[in-house]
Amino acid sequence: MQNDELNVRWDVMGKRRAAMVLSLLLIIAAIAALAVRGLNFGVDFTGGYLIEVGYSQSVELGPVRAALGDGGFGDALVQHFGTASDVLVRLAPREGVNSAQLSEQVLGVLRDTGELEMRRVEFVGPQVGEELREQGGLAVLYALIGIVIYVWLRFEKKFSVGSVAALVHDVLITLGVFAVTGMEFDLPVLAALLAVIGYSLNDTIVVFDRIRENFRKMRTGTPLEIMNVSINQTLSRTLITSLTTLLVLLALFFLGGSAIHGFAAALIIGVVVGTYSSIYVASTSVLAMGITKQDLMPVQKEGEELDDMP
Amino acid sequence: MPNRYPLWKYLLIGAVVVFGALFALPNLYGDDPAVQISARSGALEEGLSGRVQTLLDEAGISGVEPRLEADKLLLRLADGDQQLRARDLISAELGNRYTVALNLLPATPAWLGEFARPMYLGLDLRGGVHFLMQVDMDSALQQAEERYSEELRTFMREEKIRYRGILRREAVAEDDSGYRRGSLSIRFGDATSRDAALEVLDDEYADLEFSAREDERGSPVAEAKLTAEAIQLERSAALDQNVITLRNRVNELGVAEPVIQKQGAERIVVQLPGVQDTGRAKEILGATATLEYRLVEGTATDWYAAAEAGRAPPNALLYQRREDGTPILLKRQVIVTGDQIKDASSGIDSQSGTPAVFVTLDGKGAKRMQRVSAENIGNLMAVVFIENRVETVEENGELVKKRSRVEEVINAATIRDVLSHRFQTTGLDSTEARDLALLLRAGALKAPVEIIEERTVGPSLGQDNIDQGFLSVMIGFALVLVFMAIYYKVFGLVANLALSMNLVLIVAILSSLQATLTLPGIAGIVLTVGMAVDANVLIFERIREELRNGNSVQASIQAGYEKAVTTIADANITTLIAAVVLFSFGTGPIKGFAITLSIGILTSMFTAIMGTRAIINLIYGGRRRVAKLAI
Numbered sequence: 019m020q021n022d023e024l025n026v027r028w029d030v031m032g033k034r035r036a037a038m039v040l041s042l043l044l045i046i047a048a049i050a051a052l053a054v055r056g057l058n059f060g061v062d063f064t065g066g067y068l069i070e071v072g073y074s075q076s077v078e079l080g081p082v083r084a085a086l087g088d089g090g091f092g093d094a095l096v097q098h099f100g101t102a103s104d105v106l107v108r109l110a111p112r113e114g115v116n117s118a119q120l121s122e123q124v125l126g127v128l129r130d131t132g133e134l135e136m137r138r139v140e141f142v143g144p145q146v147g148e149e150l151r152e153q154g155g156l157a158v159l160y161a162l163i164g165i166v167i168y169v170w171l172r173f174e175k176k177f178s179v180g181s182v183a184a185l186v187h188d189v190l191i192t193l194g195v196f197a198v199t200g201m202e203f204d205l206p207v208l209a210a211l212l213a214v215i216g217y218s219l220n221d222t223i224v225v226f227d228r229i230r231e232n233f234r235k236m237r238t239g240t241p242l243e244i245m246n247v248s249i250n251q252t253l254s255r256t257l258i259t260s261l262t263t264l265l266v267l268l269a270l271f272f273l274g275g276s277a278i279h280g281f282a283a284a285l286i287i288g289v290v291v292g293t294y295s296s297i298y299v300a301s302t303s304v305l306a307m308g309i310t311k312q313d314l315m316p317v318q319k320e321g322e323e324l325d326d327m328p
Numbered sequence: 329m330p331n332r333y334p335l336w337k338y339l340l341i342g343a344v345v346v347f348g349a350l351f352a353l354p355n356l357y358g359d360d361p362a363v364q365i366s367a368r369s370g371a372l373e374e375g376l377s378g379r380v381q382t383l384l385d386e387a388g389i390s391g392v393e394p395r396l397e398a399d400k401l402l403l404r405l406a407d408g409d410q411q412l413r414a415r416d417l418i419s420a421e422l423g424n425r426y427t428v429a430l431n432l433l434p435a436t437p438a439w440l441g442e443f444a445r446p447m448y449l450g451l452d453l454r455g456g457v458h459f460l461m462q463v464d465m466d467s468a469l470q471q472a473e474e475r476y477s478e479e480l481r482t483f484m485r486e487e488k489i490r491y492r493g494i495l496r497r498e499a500v501a502e503d504d505s506g507y508r509r510g511s512l513s514i515r516f517g518d519a520t521s522r523d524a525a526l527e528v529l530d531d532e533y534a535d536l537e538f539s540a541r542e543d544e545r546g547s548p549v550a551e552a553k554l555t556a557e558a559i560q561l562e563r564s565a566a567l568d569q570n571v572i573t574l575r576n577r578v579n580e581l582g583v584a585e586p587v588i589q590k591q592g593a594e595r596i597v598v599q600l601p602g603v604q605d606t607g608r609a610k611e612i613l614g615a616t617a618t619l620e621y622r623l624v625e626g627t628a629t630d631w632y633a634a635a636e637a638g639r640a641p642p643n644a645l646l647y648q649r650r651e652d653g654t655p656i657l658l659k660r661q662v663i664v665t666g667d668q669i670k671d672a673s674s675g676i677d678s679q680s681g682t683p684a685v686f687v688t689l690d691g692k693g694a695k696r697m698q699r700v701s702a703e704n705i706g707n708l709m710a711v712v713f714i715e716n717r718v719e720t721v722e723e724n725g726e727l728v729k730k731r732s733r734v735e736e737v738i739n740a741a742t743i744r745d746v747l748s749h750r751f752q753t754t755g756l757d758s759t760e761a762r763d764l765a766l767l768l769r770a771g772a773l774k775a776p777v778e779i780i781e782e783r784t785v786g787p788s789l790g791q792d793n794i795d796q797g798f799l800s801v802m803i804g805f806a807l808v809l810v811f812m813a814i815y816y817k818v819f820g821l822v823a824n825l826a827l828s829m830n831l832v833l834i835v836a837i838l839s840s841l842q843a844t845l846t847l848p849g850i851a852g853i854v855l856t857v858g859m860a861v862d863a864n865v866l867i868f869e870r871i872r873e874e875l876r877n878g879n880s881v882q883a884s885i886q887a888g889y890e891k892a893v894t895t896i897a898d899a900n901i902t903t904l905i906a907a908v909v910l911f912s913f914g915t916g917p918i919k920g921f922a923i924t925l926s927i928g929i930l931t932s933m934f935t936a937i938m939g940t941r942a943i944i945n946l947i948y949g950g951r952r953r954v955a956k957l958a959i
Contacts, residue, residue: 070789072786072788072789121606121782122606122610135788137785137786137789138783138785138789139606139783139784140782140784141779141783142780143462143778143779143781145780146781153913156913157910160909160913161906161909161910164905164906165905165906168901168902168905169902172898205918206848206918206921209921212906213906213910213921213925215906216902216903216904216905216925217859217903219899219902219903219906220902220903223895223898224895224899227895227898227899228895231891251873254869258815258865259859259861259865261811262808262862262865263855263858263859264858265808265811266800266807266808266854266855266858267854267855267858268804269800269801269803269804269807269854270800270851270854273796273800273803274796274797274799274851275792275796275797277789278851281848281851282851285855
């Protein structure tokens with residue numbers, strides 16, 4: 019009977035050393051990419067101008083660049099955006115001049131290159147960019163702190179450390195992918211990153227919840243065995259939820275339009291990494307910290323034991 | 329009997345379903361083009377509605393029923409062409425007293441419109457301009473210091489306190505008050521008279537803190553600084569005044585449903601839905617142009633002598649004329665400032681045929697103008713055009729504020745008659761005259777503002793965002809429905825019902841809160857759809873597990889729900905924490921994401937737990953023999 023209880027379909031935890039190595043390699047790669055290549059910050063964080071125009075037909079970038087150069091905007095970054103008739107122009111904040119009127123001048127120059135309509139203008143002053151950078155970092159930090167406190171109160175200290183380890187892992191790797199691919203990092207991506215934190219944690223909590231339940235319920239078994247059982251019991255749920263979430267995110271990525279591309283990409287990466295980390299990183303960290311049954315015994319009566327009576 | 333819900337739970341769920349359906353419904357109808365008429369000041373005149381209707385009838389735009397709402401008259405029109413024609417007709421007919429703006433009205437049927445409104449679309453979905461403006465508080469403080477310096481002069485003259493002069497020193501850095509405050513140094517002949525004066529001044533000016541000291545040359549000086557409380561008052565007054573002025577200016581521009589809000593202690597958010605000509609909007613909102621009327625000092629010889637020396641005599645100020653840049657001297661004393669102008673309009677001067685601004689002074693200004701002009705018939709009076717600009721630029725990696733002030737004499741003419749409250753000023757081109765009249769009507773900004781953030785979305789991109797957002801929600805939703813139905817069979821269909829209900833509830837709550845739906849907000853809905861099934865997956869997996877353990881069908885349903893609930897709550901609360909952080913940190917669109925995510929989490933708990941349980945109970949509950957579950 020009790021041996022039966024500890025039987026598992028997959029020896030998930032058995033591969034925890036391999037997973038650990040993989041995670042460490044990924045994290046090192048992410049940190050290296052962040053250090054060497056850095057993030058390609060959008061105007062939200064650098065300050066500057068972003069002007070998107072839609073031409074009535076597809077357009078070559080050469081003449082557009084030339085026109086901008088003649089107009090005194092030689093430093094402009096010009097690229098297609100989504101389609102061949104959509105053009106995105108980026109300008110750094112200018113030394114000596116900084117006026118919201120500048121975007122009007124750029125539009126004026128562009129109007130000479132063909133029939134077009136203004137689709138989007140974004141101007142972020144240098145002071146605002148600096149603030150958004152600061153606040154963005156703080157937001158991630160506050161979210162992590164809030165979560166540590168909640169998990170600590172609801173579970174236990176080691177669990178709270180484990181969940182944060184998983185979150186830091188997810189955030190770092192997602193950022194790393196952005197650094198490697200050079201995808202633009204702007205406000206929506208930051209929002210996606212916070213959503214990733216929420217999502218990945220959601221997954222982790224479900225696993226933890228089961229681990230706690232089994233620790234209290236099972237009479238035998240080492241912590242490692244109990245964790246293995248718990249992860250197996252929640253595995254199908256973890257995978258199915260990730261799958262449904264990925265389904266909608268893929269719809270968003272492919273159909274949501276270019277404005278939401280980075281956002282969807284960050285979430286997709288985050289969900290994949292988050293799913294993996296809730297299985298391996300979170301539990302392995304808790305195990306590494308030496309979790310025991312005593313850690314999880316209810317302090318006050320919670321009615322758990324009664325519920326288990328048939 | 330196992331798995332039966334009490335009647336009240338069914339009633340509750342039924343009520344929520346009805347609420348959701350009703351409040352989500354208006355979103356299916358779309359918008360009608362409309363024209364909105366509001367008075368620049370005061371109420372709409374009697375019979376305006378009839379007048380407008382007759383006007384439109386005559387122009388062949390029929391079937392329009394003007395509707396009065398609050399202080400606005402709203403006209404619903406058949407299409408965009410009619411809307412533009414109607415706007416032009418009405419604004420030509422009604423003239424300056426009214427603002428006529430294009431707007432959209434929900435096409436919701438009247439009975440529904442009584443209580444339910446469609447979601448409010450953010451600027452990224454409907455197109456429009458978002459500005460964040462920084463109020464230059466340093467110059468607001470400088471103005472206050474200048475004002476006090478004038479007041480001190482007058483006060484000491486009246487009180488017969490003998491002093492040698494007042495010098496205003498600008499602030500270099502923040503001091504212990506936490507602000508960049510300058511100081512006023514009043515020089516005295518000797519320390520005794522300074523100390524005597526200090527006693528009187530200290531009592532008289534509560535907003536200033538005085539201290540006795542010596543200047544570089546050792547002469548006794550009383551130094552005055554604004555107190556921290558006074559600075560705070562000045563700052564909040566400047567912010568409030570600027571909000572009022574900006575609101576007036578936006579009204580002059582004719583924008584429907586603008587948002588003008590304070591953000592923090594020195595910033596103002598301005599949102600103008602549907603505005604395309606951002607250039608003009610920026611010019612008008614940021615403009616500080618105003619007028620000043622002063623008497624001319626001396627003759628042309630004096631003017632050139634002063635220009636040569638680069639220095640004006642003590643009672644005068646040196647200016648340049650706008651037309652040819654030649655110098656001119658004006659008296660220090662101002663007759664009338666722009667603040668005292670009550671109304672202004674632009675037109676053509678009947679004598680010269682050049683553009684002119686016709687101004688009307690308020691009581692105080694008119695009295696002063698009357699007295700000064702009566703005393704100075706035959707003398708020259710000049711009109712000064714003043715413009716302030718402030719810009720933050722990055723120089724060598726440091727952020728530096730650059731201020732510039734343009735002051736030009738646009739007109740100097742001989743006073744032929746006693747002037748009273750109404751007169752005209754020439755010397756500007758027609759665009760300038762029109763804009764200046766608008767600015768004078770709307771009132772001056774107390775301190776210059778600088779646009780530090782702009783986000784403009786064109787109408788085509790807005791529509792694309794809506795279309796693509798809607799499409800991705802629908803496709804994502806459909807994919808999840810299919811997957812659930814295949815994987816969980818009957819239970820999957822039940823979950824799908826709950827998921828649809830969840831979507832309707834999110835829309836209903838967003839609509840009834842009139843929260844702003846943004847593109848990231850739509851993404852939040854998509855994400856919620858993906859994650860909302862999580863609760864059901866948890867429950868269903870648990871039920872399967874219980875069945876595998878050999879429990880009875882009814883017991884498995886019971887246990888599945890009960891054991892999954894705490895897990896669901898724990899998992900969702902942590903996501904909610906992330907959403908709340910996102911909300912408190914985020915700006916516009918990001919807030920939209922946080923809102924939809926939070927609402928989605930809450931509604932999904934309701935639909936996925938209570939909603940599905942109710943249906944499952946209806947199907948399986950109460951039956952004693954259920955051999956197998958379709959799960």
